[in-house]
Amino acid sequence: MAIRRVIGSATRVGFGVLATGIAITQFFFTIDAGECAILFDRFQGVKPKVYGEGMHFRIPFIQTPRIFETRARPRVIYSICGSKDLQVAYTSLRILFRPDAEFIPEIFLKLGEDYENKVIPPAAKEVLKLITGKYTSVELLTDRRKVSAEIKSELAKRLAKFHVLLDDVAVTHIRFNKEFTQAIEDSQIARQGRSTWWRRRSSQSARQSSTRKGEYEAA
Numbered sequence: 001m002a003i004r005r006v007i008g009s010a011t012r013v014g015f016g017v018l019a020t021g022i023a024i025t026q027f028f029f030t031i032d033a034g035e036c037a038i039l040f041d042r043f044q045g046v047k048p049k050v051y052g053e054g055m056h057f058r059i060p061f062i063q064t065p066r067i068f069e070t071r072a073r074p075r076v077i078y079s080i081c082g083s084k085d086l087q088v089a090y091t092s093l094r095i096l097f098r099p100d101a102e103f104i105p106e107i108f109l110k111l112g113e114d115y116e117n118k119v120i121p122p123a124a125k126e127v128l129k130l131i132t133g134k135y136t137s138v139e140l141l142t143d144r145r146k147v148s149a150e151i152k153s154e155l156a157k158r159l160a161k162f163h164v165l166l167d168d169v170a171v172t173h174i175r176f177n178k179e180f181t182q183a184i185e186d187s188q189i190a191r192q193g194r195s196t197w198w199r200r201r202s203s204q205s206a207r208q209s210s211t212r213k214g215e216y217e218a219a
Helices: 002-025 101-110 115-132 137-142 144-160 178-218
Strands: 028-031 035-041 054-057 063-069 073-082 088-099 164-175
Touching (some): 028 035, 028 063, 063 101, 073 115, 088 101, 088 115, 115 144, 115 164, 137 144, 144 164
Antiparallel strands (some): 073 088
């Protein structure tokens, strides 16, 4: 009987310690590296403080942490655009973005946790169409780095209004319809062919001139 009472007491103590431990953990939340958080209070709404990496206090059942990732993340945007010479361009744009941690409370209030889907795709597609419309189809293919830089500059201005930062932007793919692509390739081959012909002709002229000069000196 004594042993049973000891076991029963130990069991109750164990459950008590476990329950206490669980209750204590409800008063804290942890933020990992590359994240930040804000607290949503059921009575006061979104608190203005931004919490960084580490363990933080909260009031359980009243305050709920909302966690945001602050490290740069990739996103690919696909769009159908028109070039300056009225060709249809199928483009893909790779973006590295992150929220401005200082403005996380404002981002949450205005856009919510799904801010990236509400802001990035429409802004990126609009900028893609705007910038590609300034270049001819050949320029889009040959000056891709310049096009990417102009897109980044314009897109960064637009996303800054929503406190979204851009680390990198690159046009990863541009494709035109099959017939037009073939026409461009044929044109490039033709130009390369003419260049080769002119180089050969110049070389032959130089050799002939050298030969005539040698003959003249020998005479």
